[in-house]
Amino acid sequence: MRKVLERWFAGVSYALSSSRWLRWGGRALVAGGLLGVAAQVFFVLLFGVFPLSSFALASNMLEIVYLLRGVVVPLVLAVGLVGLYALTAGRPGRLGRWASVGLGLVLASAVVLVGMNAYETLVAPRYIAYSPDQGIPLTRTVLLWAGWGWPAGAVLLGVGTLGVRGLGIWRPLPLALGLLSTPLAYRIFLHAVTSGNPEGGVRGISRVLLDAQPMLLNLGWVLLGYVLLRAKGAEPVVQRNQRLARRLYEEAWGRGQLGVLDEIAAPGVVDHYHGQRGRENLKRSVAGLRASFPDLRFSLEEQEAEEDRVTTRWTASGTDEGGVLWYPPTGRAATFSGVFTDRFEDGRLVEHWGESDTPGLLRRLGLPPKG
Structure with missing residues (x-):
């Protein structure tokens, strides 16, 4: 069984080692990051600058934002991370295995996130009384686990790219983006903001990072996609x-x-x-x-x-x-x-x-x- 799995992983690694995956992955990361930026800007405008008086219109526009953030962006970014994995395909040792496990977590979590978010956005609100504190327990549990699985996979994939030459000085970038996308990072910033009275210092920096986290993350994916487009595929x-x-x-x-x-x-x-x-x-x-x-x-x-x-x-x-x-x-x-x-x-x-x-x-x- 072990040999069969090793041959399967070797075959997948070889198939994903093509420079074509680098190009498509780079484009997908740029597109996913820009869509994330657009969704974030649209969300801020919708509730902060131009609040809509029509509840029906606001609900429809909110559905579009949630579809972008919860369905389209995770799926496109997952495709982009396949391109990132192309740089590590066939790499020996623990780092190569971590990269493989990380990609598996990202893809599996992306499928779950896309399916559940699409269901909750398109189906659940139409047939079930719904509020931020209510919903279907099973879908919320699955979304919680998938929400941790996606960034955990991105972190492992980032660890696997630390020694990859194709990224040059940007080798730490995938790991940094993976860490920034974890719910733990958000909670650390939130805790630093809500605890303590002094203004400025660590609390002020945490407030800025908390507010800017989604935008920084999306711009980071755009930057990583640009780096991938310029990277040369490394032979496994x-x-x-x-x-x-x-x-x-x-x-x-x-x-x-x-x-x-x-x-x-x-x-x-x-x-x-x-x-x-x-x-x-x-x-x-x-x-x-x-x-x-x-x-x-x-x-x-x-x-x-x-x-x-x-x-x-x-x-x-x-x-x-x-x-x-x-x-x-x-x-x-x-x-x-x-x-x-x-x-x-x-x-x-x-x-x-x-x-x-x-x-x-x-x-x-x-x-x-x-x-």
Whole structure:
């Protein structure tokens, strides 16, 4: 079951890693933020500046505001956060898992919020006596939980983006918006305003934040959407490591392109298989094997990637023209296999270890086994 879930999450992460999701997510966040600003301004004008004398007209306009704030905006912002997740898709470790859980919470809560708010706005007021203190207990309970689930998911998603390079200096912004959208933030500001007598100071700042919270939050989503539109989609870490491992065996070992090691290997890479350290020593090992088998070719049979490690099972074939170990050249063609694990950090190979079928290779070349 665990493997099935891991494969499912890996598939979802890969599907959402497209830069297309970044663009659509950025547009959705900008649109959702602007709609939230419009709803807030409309609400203030409706009750603060131009109070309507017609109760029926006021009720209809209020329904529009509630639909925007409770249905349209959460749904559009949820789509936008899918675009934000595209930057973290495939990221290994706890942060990547938190981002996945956060996105799940956001989407699930958005569906609940949209459904319940639409019901209470469009259906409940028409058939049930309704006031701010009354309503359907079940829907209010579900809305309460969903109201906490959406910002909690946004916070987890924000934590998952803290180390993402695509956001640049704006990496803390998603986490800040998630925290600002929690009911807890509102209650903290409210408590600071209502407790204590002194004017100004912390109380004054809290009053400003309490009044400005919805507007700041919506403008923050607009800013995050703009940042996403300018961000470059980052290749998922697991897929990137697999690609680098393929280059290591197919291009460096298989074709003798030593320059590849300058691109993918760290200067202090540790080669446990040969008991040595350093990129130049790894180059000499590759050159030595290529001298023994000038026509060497690698075929990758299977790859398994988990977090920062890639395990590769390969089969190599070539003609012994330079000699294996201390034996003289045999001129025979042979095939041998190996299973190696490579660990990467920030796109660079830092450790290399495994085992190859050396006894089988010697046997196929007609050479005695190692003493």
